[in-house]
Amino acid sequence: MDPRVKAVAAPKVLEQSFLEARSKLLDIAAILDRITRGDAAELVHQDVKISRIIEALKILQGSSAHKAEQIQKLFSLPYDANWEIPTPRY
Amino acid sequence: MQYIDPHIHMISRVTDDYHRMAQCGCVAISEPAFWAGFDRGSAEGFRDYFHHLVEVEPKRAALFGIRHFSWLCINAKEAENVSLSRDVIAMIPEFLQRPNVLGIGEIGLNKNTKNEATIFQEHMDLAAKTDELILIHTPHLEDKYKGTRMIVDMLKNDTRVKPHRVCIDHVEEHTVKLALDNGFWCGMTLYPTTKCTPARAVDIIEMVGTEKIMANSAGDWGKSDPLAVPELILEMRRRGHPETAIQKVVFENPLEFFRQSARWQEPFALLNFSK
Numbered sequence: 436m437d438p439r440v441k442a443v444a445a446p447k448v449l450e451q452s453f454l455e456a457r458s459k460l461l462d463i464a465a466i467l468d469r470i471t472r473g474d475a476a477e478l479v480h481q482d483v484k485i486s487r488i489i490e491a492l493k494i495l496q497g498s499s500a501h502k503a504e505q506i507q508k509l510f511s512l513p514y515d516a517n518w519e520i521p522t523p524r525y
Numbered sequence: 526m527q528y529i530d531p532h533i534h535m536i537s538r539v540t541d542d543y544h545r546m547a548q549c550g551c552v553a554i555s556e557p558a559f560w561a562g563f564d565r566g567s568a569e570g571f572r573d574y575f576h577h578l579v580e581v582e583p584k585r586a587a588l589f590g591i592r593h594f595s596w597l598c599i600n601a602k603e604a605e606n607v608s609l610s611r612d613v614i615a616m617i618p619e620f621l622q623r624p625n626v627l628g629i630g631e632i633g634l635n636k637n638t639k640n641e642a643t644i645f646q647e648h649m650d651l652a653a654k655t656d657e658l659i660l661i662h663t664p665h666l667e668d669k670y671k672g673t674r675m676i677v678d679m680l681k682n683d684t685r686v687k688p689h690r691v692c693i694d695h696v697e698e699h700t701v702k703l704a705l706d707n708g709f710w711c712g713m714t715l716y717p718t719t720k721c722t723p724a725r726a727v728d729i730i731e732m733v734g735t736e737k738i739m740a741n742s743a744g745d746w747g748k749s750d751p752l753a754v755p756e757l758i759l760e761m762r763r764r765g766h767p768e769t770a771i772q773k774v775v776f777e778n779p780l781e782f783f784r785q786s787a788r789w790q791e792p793f794a795l796l797n798f799s800k
């Protein structure tokens with residue numbers, strides 16, 4: 436950690452970022468509306484992408500201080516620690 | 526403020542971009558070898574590409590007082606073709622002693638396949654033999670976390686690797702600590718939609734600090750911003766972070782990492798300043 440780059444005070448962040456957050460939430464709402472309005476909307480219910488979006492919205496409602504990291508992991512493929520590592524040629 | 530863009534593909538950018546970057550304070554850039562947007566037909570196509578990286582771009586950059594450095598490899602996407610990759614890796618030593626070459630990069634993974642991992646290791650074998658710095662591309666989107674874990678596994682499995690001579694690039698919230706906690710340098714890429722925004726990059730800096738971390742635009746043939754590093758500078762200023770901390774991330778850190786290369790040359794601006 437670098438004490439010179441402390442996070443800005445919470446009320447100030449809220450003040451500065453409120454309109455941006457509002458705008459981005461509206462974008463997500465409009466994307467979901469667009470999907471609902473389109474033809475064959477029933478097909479997307481089987482698509483994992485929709486459930487990922489819904490899961491991500493649940494993360495936003497939680498109290499974690501690492502929501503961005505949690506959402507990144509939600510949208511990530513699983514890692515298998517037993518994969519076959521290639522052998523270095525010394 | 527003087528800054529370095531440690532990862533940008535100027536071959537895909539117009540001369541006006543050099544001009545505007547210089548106007549914004551850019552004094553040096555490094556350009557890793559990457560995917561051209563299409564798979565090249567032969568190793569000879571890479572010979573021409575490497576010639577461009579070591580001869581043409583340094584001259585174009587110098588017109589604007591910018592030092593141009595490059596990294597050589599076959600990128601992770603074309604590394605799926607193992608025999609082509611071996612031909613290209615065999616050709617790299619011909620170019621390694623050119624005055625602007627910093628090391629081997631951007632090697633890495635794309636879809637995290639066995640072939641990509643094989644060629645990643647063979648690049649590391651070359652870097653170990655020739656004692657070169659290594660610049661690493663981590664995969665995009667859903668492949669990033671798994672790919673970064675696999676890359677760290679390979680780096681730790683190779684006892685010749687010195688972490689302070691390796692930079693893991695395109696880190697985001699879920700991968701930054703994999704790089705830093707294992708002693709590697711890391712780069713955050715400020716790129717629309719698929720990578721970091723300047724605001725999220727500054728959030729990451731607030732969370733992990735300013736040691737061994739840098740920021741780049743990865744400007745290329747896609748929709749991208751060659752002035753993304755100045756955007757990060759503005760975002761840090763907007764939050765009231767001191768100039769010394771900003772300068773560490775956008776100038777001193779890449780300088781410290783690059784100065785480990787035998788072929789690093791100080792930016793023109795620094796040489797002139799000391800006259």
Ligand SMILES: [Zn+2]
Binds near residue numbers: 534559
């Ligand atoms: Zn790149």
